[in-house]
Amino acid sequence: MRAHPPLASAKTWARVVAPALVAAALGAHAGGLTQVATVDVGPRVAVIATARGGESHADSGRVVVRYLDRTRTGLRRSAAPEVSEGRASWGAAPAWKVRSDLADAPVVAITGGGTWQGVTCIWTALVELDINAPREILVALTLHSSESGAGDYQARVARDGRGMKLVYSGAIRRTIRLRRVDRELVPDTSLPMEC
Numbered sequence: 001m002r003a004h005p006p007l008a009s010a011k012t013w014a015r016v017v018a019p020a021l022v023a024a025a026l027g028a029h030a031g032g033l034t035q036v037a038t039v040d041v042g043p044r045v046a047v048i049a050t051a052r053g054g055e056s057h058a059d060s061g062r063v064v065v066r067y068l069d070r071t072r073t074g075l076r077r078s079a080a081p082e083v084s085e086g087r088a089s090w091g092a093a094p095a096w097k098v099r100s101d102l103a104d105a106p107v108v109a110i111t112g113g114g115t116w117q118g119v120t121c122i123w124t125a126l127v128e129l130d131i132n133a134p135r136e137i138l139v140a141l142t143l144h145s146s147e148s149g150a151g152d153y154q155a156r157v158a159r160d161g162r163g164m165k166l167v168y169s170g171a172i173r174r175t176i177r178l179r180r181v182d183r184e185l186v187p188d189t190s191l192p193m194e195c
Contacts, residue, residue: 039098039106042131043070044078048108050093053086061093062086063110065127065134080133085125089114094125102159105129109157111142113195118147121195124157126164126185138178138185140166141192153192166191 039046045068053059063085067078087110088094094112102109106129113122122143128135142155153170163179172192178185 036096037098039129041067041106041129044068044080044131045070045075046106046129046134048096048098050096052093053088053091055091058089059091060086060088060112061091063094063096063108065108065129067133078133083127083134083136085110085127085136086112087123087125088112098129102126102157102164103128105131107137108134113143116195119195120145124155126157130183135183137183138164141195142166144171144192144195168192 034050036050037048039048047064047066047068049064049066051062051064053061064082065084066082067080068075069078085094092112094110096108096110099107099109108127108129110125110127111122113120120143121141124138124140124142125136126138128137140155140157142157143153145152145154151171153168153172155166155168155172158165158167160177163177164185165178166176166187168174168176176191177188179188180186
């Protein structure tokens with residue numbers, strides 16, 4: 001796997017840049033976001049932040065990925081579009097982590113969902129930290145669990161050559177290969193969509 005310039009190791013991918021620098025660069029665009037971490041992406045800094053949603057089971061918090069450009073005097077908000085992902089319940093922000101094992105560039109894996117009428121569903125969204133802009137490359141249902149236990153399954157995401165794969169276990173036992181087409185991952189068969 002080649003390193004995503006100018007990163008020397010995965011240890012540098014999720015580090016904190018001075019919050020004052022990030023807040024100053026985002027200015028009025030911060031919109032209730034709480035900075036969680038920053039990731040070096042070439043000449044840019046990706047800010048991964050969370051925000052709470054409302055107080056009902058249908059309201060989700062969100063994880064936002066925004067880019068800042070480095071300047072001689074600090075950081076400024078990039079013109080690159082942001083990615084905002086919210087799939088959780090009771091105002092909670094989805095869980096997330098930066099993964100270096102899925103692609104040449106860092107990938108933010110965002111997982112969230114909830115329990116509705118006795119059925120728990122979790123989705124995983126993958127946001128690739130491309131040097132030009134963050135890109136959502138996949139959203140897939142990766143856990144289904146019911147009170148009865150009938151039809152329960154889960155999936156893990158792994159690298160597969162130049163693409164990725166979803167390896168399902170439980171009621172669904174199969175591997176779905178995801179190949180890169182332009183700026184997203186395309187499955188070789190239908191993904192489970194029902195929750």
